[in-house]
Amino acid sequence: EVQLVESGGGLVKPGGSLRLSCVASGFTFSNAWMNWVRQAPGKGLEWVGRVKRKTDGETTEYAAPVKGRFTISRDDSKNTLYLQMNSLKTEDTAVYYCAYYVSGRPYWGQGTLVTVSS
Amino acid sequence: EIVLTQSPGTLSLSPGERATLSCRASQSVSSSCLAWYQQRPGQAPRLLIYNASSRATGIPDRFSGSGSGTDFTLTISRLEPEDFAVYHCQQCGSSPYTFGQGTKLEIK
Numbered sequence: 001e002v003q004l005v006e007s008g009g010g011l012v013k014p015g016g017s018l019r020l021s022c023v024a025s026g027f028t029f030s031n032a033w034m035n036w037v038r039q040a041p042g043k044g045l046e047w048v049g050r051v052k053r054k055t056d057g058e059t060t061e062y063a064a065p066v067k068g069r070f071t072i073s074r075d076d077s078k079n080t081l082y083l084q085m086n087s088l089k090t091e092d093t094a095v096y097y098c099a100y101y102v103s104g105r106p107y108w109g110q111g112t113l114v115t116v117s118s
Numbered sequence: 119e120i121v122l123t124q125s126p127g128t129l130s131l132s133p134g135e136r137a138t139l140s141c142r143a144s145q146s147v148s149s150s151c152l153a154w155y156q157q158r159p160g161q162a163p164r165l166l167i168y169n170a171s172s173r174a175t176g177i178p179d180r181f182s183g184s185g186s187g188t189d190f191t192l193t194i195s196r197l198e199p200e201d202f203a204v205y206h207c208q209q210c211g212s213s214p215y216t217f218g219q220g221t222k223l224e225i226k
Contacts, residue, residue: 035215045155045163045206045217061213097162101210104151104169111162 002026002107004098009112016088016116022081022098022109030054030076035101036083037108038094048072048083048096065091088116120145120209124218130226137194139221141207146187148211154183154192155206157220163206167192199225 008020024032033056036048049062051072060072071084081098095111121144131137141152150170155163165174167183170190180195194201202225207218 037215039163044220045208047208047215047217050213050215063214095162101151101215104149104153104210105172105174106153106165106168106208106210108163108165 002100004100004107004109006096006098006109006112009096009114011115011117012088013118014088014090014116017084017086018088018114020083020085020096020098020112020114022083024079024081024098024100027100027102029074029079032100032102034072034074034081035099036072036081037097037099038092039097039111040091040094043094046094051081085114088114090116092116119214120147120212120216122207122209122216122218124205124207124221126221127219128222128224130224131197132226133197133199135197137192137197137201137223139192139194139205139223141185141190141192141218143188143190143209147190147209150186151209151211152183152185152190153208153210154181155208156201156203157206158200158203166205194223197223 003025006022033052035050052059069087073082093116097108097111100107123142125140152170154167157163171183205221
């Protein structure tokens with residue numbers, strides 16, 4: 001059974017940093033392209049970015065609002081996906097989900113809440 | 119970037135009625151990689167349909183998905199009280215994996 005468990009959310013001041021983690025199980029993590037998705041309070045869903053597997057160059061892609069501030073990385077030895085968030089803005093307040101797509105079928109974690117506020 | 123437009127924005131129906139929700143893409147969605155999610159207030163999105171027409175595990179058969187290319191539809195054959203929620207579509211055929219803005223299904 002595929003499981004994705006996010007952690008690391010919390011309250012941070014504008015301009016601050018936070019690192020989210022997502023521990024994966026139930027599939028071969030090292031073969032997977034992994035994603036982050038977020039949802040701000042009362043808003044729609046937004047894809048944040050993704051990292052490809054090592055054999056595909058571990059290439060990363062980001063949505064425009066976070067490019068240059070967020071970094072996605074992975075540690076295949078720990079089956080863990082990371083989202084390093086720097087220069088946080090109030091508009092980054094959201095629940096962050098890690099997501100895995102296999103043959104078009106999405107799997108999401110339960111999410112972790114990040115609140116950016118002074 | 120593929121833009122997904124969901125319509126209508128709000129749909130008002132009564133329990134027992136049929137609901138038809140639309141998700142239109144600005145470009146063809148590769149491999150019909152299109153998913154539908156249901157979101158009730160205060161809850162995380164729940165996967166209903168993937169690959170345009172495959173029901174996720176445990177989803178009642180009153181939910182069905184159809185379509186290809188740029189036009190996709192989620193149909194709920196007979197609405198139950200618990201079906202009144204917000205519905206999102208997402209394409210995973212090309213990066214960035216964009217979402218529609220959502221359709222709110224409310225009780226009439």
